[in-house]
Every structure is written in structure tokens, then in C-alpha cells.
Amino acid sequence: MRVLITGGAGYIGSTIASACLDAGIAPVILDSLVTGRREFAEGRVFYEGDISDGPLIDKIFAEYPDIEAVIHCAALIVVPDSVSDPIGYYRANVTKSLEFVDHLLRNGCTRMIFSSSASIYRTGDDHTVTEESPLDPQSPYARTKAVCEGMFADIAAGRPIRILSLRYFNPIGSDPRMRTGLQLRRPSHALGKMIESYEEGVPFQITGTGYATPDGTGIRDYVHVWDLATAHVAALERFDELGTDVINLGTGAGTTVRELVEAFNRVVERTVEVVEAPARPGDVAGAYTRSDRARRLLGWQARHSVEDGIRHSLEWASLRDSRLS
Template sequence: MKILVTGGAGYIGSTVASALLDEGHTPVILDNLVTGLEAFTEGRVFYRGDIADGALLDRIFREHPDITAAVHCAALIVVPDSVAEPLRYYRENVAKTIALLEHLERNGCHRVLFSSSASVYEPGTDFTVDEDSPVAAGSPYAQTKAVIDRILADAAAGTELRAVSLRYFNPIGADPRMRTGLQLREPSHALGKMIAAWESGDVFRVTGTDWPTSDGSGIRDYIHVWDLARAHVAALARFDDIVGGDRPPHLVVNLGTGKGTTVRELAAAFGGVTGIPLRTEDAPSRPGDVAGAYTRTERSARLLGWKPEYDVRDGIRDSLAWRGRLLELLGPVED
């Protein structure tokens, strides 16, 4: 297969592209490099530009008429930023996705695999969710994902579009072959902050300690990014079997480990991997933060034939290994 991957120079998109290559497929990467890393495109078909650029999309399909599906990973993703700049997030994530879908439709590409987010859910009292759980997005970022899922469902109901929304939780780790990984020098998620504290000898701040979890810290479903990439490839392989025909034209599938890990438990696992206990201190929650959730995994196992192979410690280990590789790619900080 030849697959268009929007955001293919970012963390998720580049790792999906690696997994596609390993399965003998050809990713065609479209990325504006606002947050993506150009090094992730080396040796791959790459177009630099915006997903809303109709002329560029027409050129891509003219030069690659055998593209059979699009994996849409391009998005802004930082929750506190979305609270501070909601209009920017709605423009970049929602408005440009509508434009992208119009360009795909015009070029006869009717299969869309969307990298959505499990942050759209309202978790139950046990913090678990499944695909039928209520949608109650807790931040503008999460709202953009929920809105796009709704747009896909409506478009699929009224046009030839067929779409699968993969709602996943908190990716960690890197491509085990160290080709791609998190491309940010200063990531905002919990594991990235732990690595930064470990490197500098500082204290890691546990933001939010009064949630109704077992230890008061937020709970998350930390999924290894390589497992996540494998799930995207599995969804593409089974795409025509799970949507369309006598099945609904739009489908939601949750991707996760099925196990919740609190921030304090993640910190303890981090110390176990490094051999040095991580020093922590309590801090208030950030704008847009929620208690969190983890998923029940029956649908992904049944429909995709997929299950995760890596655990939290694997994700921490690969994140640490990737960190050294990333600093080589980015080079020294400029004064």
C-alpha cells in the first residue's frame, strides 16, 4: 500500500511511517514542520506544506495516484496551550481538517484513518472507558478531537468517505530501532518532565495530587508508541473489513494497554529503570488537566487483531535511549 501520512514528521506520524515501511508499505509524508522534525523524513517521500493547501494535495495525488488511504496525524496537541489559545487550536486542528477532507474527496481518496484521542471521554467512577463511554472533552484540545470525530461520522454518513478514529491515550517510548521518537527538546508530558528532572538533578513536580485516584495523582494509560504505530498499520490492513459495506461507515476504536498507571506509579517505575529514585514534589494541576482514564481493550483485540506488546518500563527505557539520539539530531541549544 501507499499511504498519505499527514504530520508524518511528528512523534506519532513518523513512527507510523516507520511501521508502514517495516511492513513493506510506502508512506507519503505531508508535514509543515511547525513541530515536526525534518530528519524524520530522510529517505522517505516527503512534501513540506500545510494540510489545507489544496494545490499541494492535488500535486501529491497527481504524483502518487496509487495512494489508497490517508492517516491523519497532523495536529497541535499541548493541552495548556489549547486553553490559552483556543481559536488557534480550532483553526489548526478542525478548520484545516475540513479542508483536508475536501481535498482528499476531490482526489478520490475515501479511506481516512484518524489519530484521535481518548481525552474526549468522560471516565466512569473506576476511570475506565470504552468506545461507548460518554464524550465530555475537558480541554479545547480534546474538544477539537471530538469535533473532528463528529465531522468524520457525518461526512461518512453522507459521502463516499469511510473513516476509522483511533482514540488512544498517552504514548511513550520510541521506535525500538531508534529511527524516530518524540521530537521535542522540552516536552510537556509527564515522562518528558521526568526525564528533564533526571537530567538536571531537579525535582519532578507532580501536577495535581487531589484527584480521586489511589494515590491522588492523575491516572493514565501509557501506551508504547511502537504498539500504537502497529495498531495503525493493523487498522489499515483491515480497513475494508471493519467499515463500509454492511458495516457503519465510521468506526471508533480505543487503543491502550487496559491498565491505568498513576503519575506517582510512573515516577516509581522511572526510578526502577534508572536505578536512582526520582525526587518529586506536589504541585497544583495545570489548566485543562483532568483525573484521567484508561481503556477497556475488547474492540481493538477483536477487530484489529492487535494487542500491546510493551509495558511502561519498556516505554521509559526506550524514551531514555531516544533522548540521547534526539539531542544528537537537534544539536546544542543556540544562545
């Protein structure tokens, strides 16, 4: 099998490409390198360009007519940035995705896996969600994902394409073989900020402490990026058998920010202290999945612990600058 991966030189896309290679699936990478890294595409079929570039999409399918499916990871994903630049986020995530699907249809591609987000859910009092939970995205980034899902559903209803949305919870970690990892030196998510605090020997800021969670801090379902990647392999292999268009990808367990700090301090030699700070624009209390749909339909469940994700993130952080020119 051959698969086209948009955003395949980014953090998640490159890890999916590695999992595909390990499973005997040949990835073709398309990435504009706005946030992706050329190094992450080394040794792989790579096209540099934009998903909205119709002639480029035509060229890819002409040169690799055996592409059987697409994994669409290309997107801007930083919540605070989406608050300050909603036009840029809707253009990159929605408008260009619409153009991309149009190009796929023209080239006869009938299968697409969409990298969606659990941030589109409205969470209940217990902060758990299933695929049937109501949607209530709280940031421009999250709304772009919800808009795309609705747009894709409309397109699939009237055109010969099937689109599966995999709703990610909160990816952490790296490829356990250290082929790729988070490319940013200053990531905005909690674990990235925690590693930055650890490296610099300064307290970690817990942003938001008044949420209705067990300890007042945000709660997330931290899923190892390698587990996410292997779920995509399972989805490719079972695509035509699936009886749904939406699957949550999470561990099924919630971890608060304070609990994440405790797990971090169990892994490192020198503990990180914390200070409290206001929530950032667009931040929400968070949620975790309680669905077993991924296990039932994909034969998949998360194998790595939060501590595994922290260890692999720290290992990658120690190697990142030497791996990225």
C-alpha cells in the first residue's frame, strides 16, 4: 500500500510516516515546511508544496498512481495563535482543506483520514466525552477542525470519497527510535513548557487553576504520539470495514496539569517547582475519552504511559538541536 501524508514533515505526520514504513506501507510526503522540517522527510518520497496547489497534487498522483489513501495532517494547531490570527487559521485549515479535497476527487482518491481534534467537544461535568458527545469548540483552532468535519461530511455524502476523522486528544512523546519528534524548541503545550522550565532551572507556570477539575488545573488525555501513529496504520488497514466516520484516539484516562508535574518529577533527577498563572486565551478545562470505539473497530489501544511520553520527550529534547540543522 502507498499513502499520501500531508503535513508529513511535521511532528505527528512524520511519526505516522515512520509507523507506516515499519508496517510496510510506503508514505509519500507533502509538506509546505511552514512548520514541518525537511530533515523529517529524509529518505522518504517528498514533495515540498501547499495542499491547495492543484497542479502539484495532480503531479503527485501522476507520478504515484498507486496511492490508495490520504492522511491529512497539514494544519496550524496553536490555540493562542488562532485567537490572534483567526483569518490565517481559517485560510490554512479550512479553505486549503476544501481545495485539497477537490483535487483528491479530481484524481480519483476515495479514502482520506483526517487529523481532527478532541478540542471540538463540549465536555460534561466529569470531563469525559465519547464520539456522540455534543460539539462546542472554544477557540478558532478548534472551530476550524469542527468546520472541516462538517464540510467533509457534506462532501462525502454527495461525492465518491470516504473521510474518517480521528479526533486526537493530547499528543506527547516522540518516535521511540528517535527518528523524529517535536520540532519546536519552545512549544506552547504543558509538557513542552515543563521541559523548558527544567532545562532553564526556573519554575513551571500552571496556567489556569480555577477549573472545575479535581485539583483546579486543566485536565487532558495525554496520548503517546507513537500510539497515535499506530492507530493510523490500523485505520488504513481496516478502512473499508469501518462502520463509522469518527473515532477518538486517547488513553481513556484524564491527567491534570498538577498530576503531569508529579509524573514529570518522578522521571527526572531534579524536580521542577511550580507557580500559578492565569489561563491563556482560548484555553479550556479539557477532557478525556471514555469510548472504546478505537479498540472495537481498529483493534487499537494506547500502549505507552504518561511517564513513557515524558521520557521520550526528554530524550528527543536532548537530541533535537543535533538532529535539526
